[in-house]
Amino acid sequence: MTDDNGPRAWVCLSFDFDAMSSWIFRDMDSPTPLSRGEYGARVGVPRVLETLDRFEAKATFFVPGHSADTWPALVAEMARRGHELGNHGYMHEVPNTLDADTERAVIRRGSDAIERAAGVRPRGFRSPSWDLSPNSLDILRDQGFVYDSSLMGDDFSLYRCRAGDVAHKDRAYTFGQETDLIEMPVHWILDDAPYFQYSYQTRTGLTPASQVLEIWQDEFDFMYDRVPGGVFTLTMHPQIIGRGHRILMLERLLRHMRARAGVRFATQLEVAEWWLQQQPRH
Ligand SMILES: [Zn+2]
Structure with a gap:
């Protein structure tokens, strides 16, 4: 345990810098969809960085290797x-579309590209399309990741990922063992x-x-008051x-x-590491 009992509320702002990669993966590689990805690099990222500086907030950018190789600076x-x-x-x-060897290779290739561009090796993972495969959590542990941020088993509390769960069609669910990999849950909301x-x-x-602001603000207020x-x-x-009106909303x-x-x-890594320190040793 540390002396730091933690704040009333943590806020982790995260930005998935998909750029062109998500369009290319879906075979939408004609000029207009690609330009939507390019916009993220030319306009979106500089605006987001400026907003983060203005609010003195550190954030987490999840970066496909292709984005790091294309926009290293x-x-x-x-x-x-x-x-x-x-x-x-x-x-x-999308991990759930890959066999285990391919998934292992693309995750490693993604980390290598980020390390080439920025000199740091990622410790957190977010699944594209939030659809992990049955192998994902084992691969992340093997490659030394501290946390995953793709599951939806909680809303405002971190938890440990399990290994060895089995979903039976004819009887109760089997829960596996908790692992050292931390989940930082997400949701479409x-x-x-x-x-x-x-x-x-x-x-x-x-x-x-304005409608999205109302939802996000109420989610935050609920957490602040009750969690x-x-x-x-x-x-x-x-x-x-x-886009301008969305940056103003943010x-x-x-x-x-x-x-x-x-x-x-x-950052998500800061919170994950803080959370780990608070947990009693097994
Ligand atoms: Zn993405």
């Missing part, structure tokens, strides 16, 4: 400003993409930012949140959080 700049870099695959591969990622096919994704010491993990994408949210006592902004 930008990724180095994220690290230079004190933000954490996390692994997000190489070409935004606290993600900008479902609200704002416009799809021409479904005509969805142009939600007014002391909770961790508010918000997932955003520079190519989505980088800044309104940050002002709202900053106005409450005992709110600490931190």
Whole structure:
């Protein structure tokens, strides 16, 4: 145990810097979708970095290896400003579509690319599309990751990932053993993409930012009042949140959080390491 009992509320701002990789992985590699990814690098990331500086908040950027190889100076700049870099695959591969050897290779390739660009090796992982394979958690432990941030088994509290769970079709679920890998849970509610990622096919994704602010602010207020010491993990994408009215909404949210006592902004790795120190040894 440390002397630090922790703040009333943690806030982890996270940004998935998918750039072009998520479009290429989905075979949407014609010029217009690619330009949506490029926008994230040219406009989104600089705007996000400026907002983070303005609020003196350190954040976590989950960076596919392809983004690090394509925009190495930008990724180095994220690290230079004190933000954490996390692994997000190489070409935004959805883990549950990969065999174990391929998954192991793309995660390693992603870490190698980030290390080449910024000189740091990621300790946290976020699954593209939040769809882990049955092998993912073992691979992350083998490759020395401290935490995963892809599961939804809690909202504002960290927990240990288990190994060896079995889902039977004809009887009760079998829970495996807890491991040293920490889960920092996420949810679509606290993600900008479902609200704002416009799809021409479904005509969805142009939600007014004021509605999203209301949801995010109420989630935060609930946590602040009823889950002391909770961790508010918000997932955003520079190519989505980088539009002007959405940046203004994000800044309104940050002002709202900053106005409450005992709110600490931190990288996900800082919170994961703090949480580990608080846990009694097994
Ligand atoms: Zn992503």
